Amino acid sequence: MTNPSRKHLVLLGAGRANLQVLRGLARQGRGDLGVTLVAPHPYYIERGMLPGYVAGDYALEDIRIPLDALVEASGAGFVPAHVHALDPGARRVQLSSGDAMPYDVLSIDVEPVVDRDQTEAEMPGARRNALFTWPLESFVQLWPQLQSLAAERALHVAVIGGGRAAVELALACAHALAHPHGTRVTLVSDENPLLASEPPGLQRRMVARLKQLGVTVLQDRCTGLDGRELQLASGARLVCDAPLLAAQPGPPAWLLQAGLPLGEDGLPLVNERLQVEEHRQVFIVPPRAPLELGPVLEANLRTALDGGSFKKVPVQASRLRVLSCGAGRAAAAWGPLTLEGREVWHWKDRRDRRQLASLFKI
Structure with missing residues (x-):
């Protein structure tokens, strides 16, 4: 070899x-x-x-x-x-x-x-019924199938997870699947406060966007999936056609x-x-x-x-936080300053495309 x-x-x-x-x-x-x-x-x-x-x-x-x-x-x-x-x-x-x-x-x-064995133990039925967002390669290939189904009839999609990735995914789904049949999206965000690790101003901006796009937020924990509904820790059941698992990997x-x-x-x-x-x-x-x-x-x-001298890893000093909001919008926070809108998305888009292109530029 x-x-x-x-x-x-x-x-x-x-x-x-x-x-x-x-x-x-x-x-x-x-x-x-x-x-x-x-x-x-x-x-x-x-x-x-x-x-x-x-x-x-x-x-x-x-x-x-x-x-x-x-x-x-x-x-x-x-x-x-x-x-x-x-x-x-x-x-x-x-x-x-x-x-x-x-x-x-x-x-x-x-x-x-995502440890699928542990996930299955915590949410029986997840392995069989949920669309896992990790690994990314599998998710990006399966996502068009959900889009096609939503193009045929209205669905109820549940995004399971409380971190920023889950919030961004819920907003993106709400934008992408709303037409033509009015697919609804629910974010099952665990019992913890939504986006607790993000700056307060950014939290408020993202909660407002969830409301604007009609995403229902349940601060509850999924304890099982059976193909047609989710079982929640509170004892409630949530009808669901497509559960998307955005657990922290x-x-x-x-x-x-x-x-x-x-x-x-x-x-x-x-x-x-x-x-x-x-x-x-x-x-x-x-x-x-x-x-x-x-x-x-x-x-x-x-x-x-x-041989030679080693270098220290640079410290991650940036305080900038940027999240996608769906519908061609993004929110950003720098210290106490927060912004949200299409201009932020255009800036994020240019930055992301530039960084991606530079990664493969020889």
Whole structure:
């Protein structure tokens, strides 16, 4: 599989930072380094533009970009596979293809996942009846089927989840499915306050948008799904044709079971260079990493392979928060200042398109 005479860098996952590493290798060359990208699908999906895709503002090809040109330009190999297990002691990754891939240095930047077994235990019937928003590749392919059904008759759609992704999805659905038959959308947001981690001004703007688009908000918890309705913790039942599960995703099981030290948040611990202290040849990109993390990650990967000085990860200093509101609108907050409207959406659209294009610009 690999030439044992040269060092091997393995990139697990087609996340933004790993793709920025590939872009750097394409521009600066990889020398005698062997590089392999492992990902389930040969695409990158921009999750920040997903609500726009659901709302109809983007076509699928606007947010899902093939990886082949970037991989070829970087000189890397591509293995389409899922990861089954990681053995950091042996420096080996077990893949769904059956291969055990060795590495000298490993960079992990994978798509988060929803634990379907745990979800099924908490909401019996979810595995069979719900449309999961993760993994993104599956969701973007199934979403047009729901659109087609809503074009035939009025539906009652329930979005299950209380975070910003669930709110953005509910608004996008309400806009996209309202015509021609008046499909209704309900957001089942758990018992916690809606968007509790967002600035108060932004919370108010988003609640107002939910009301304007006719989204019903239930601060209740889904405890089961049977195909025609949801069972709620309060004892109530909600008639539902299409439940969309927008639960908060987390690290994949194989990463949590690799024997790496975990923090209080349940995530693998890394230092300021993104290294696992006990296994310094393993680098992990955190869930809410800075957008332009790639150049620092690339420099640190090269240092781990060839020696030199490591760089610290830049601090995420921006206080800007931007959420999609459906119907070609977005809301933004900067400190106490909040704005909402079409102008904010146009700004967000230009920013997102520019950042996505730059990711694949060689």
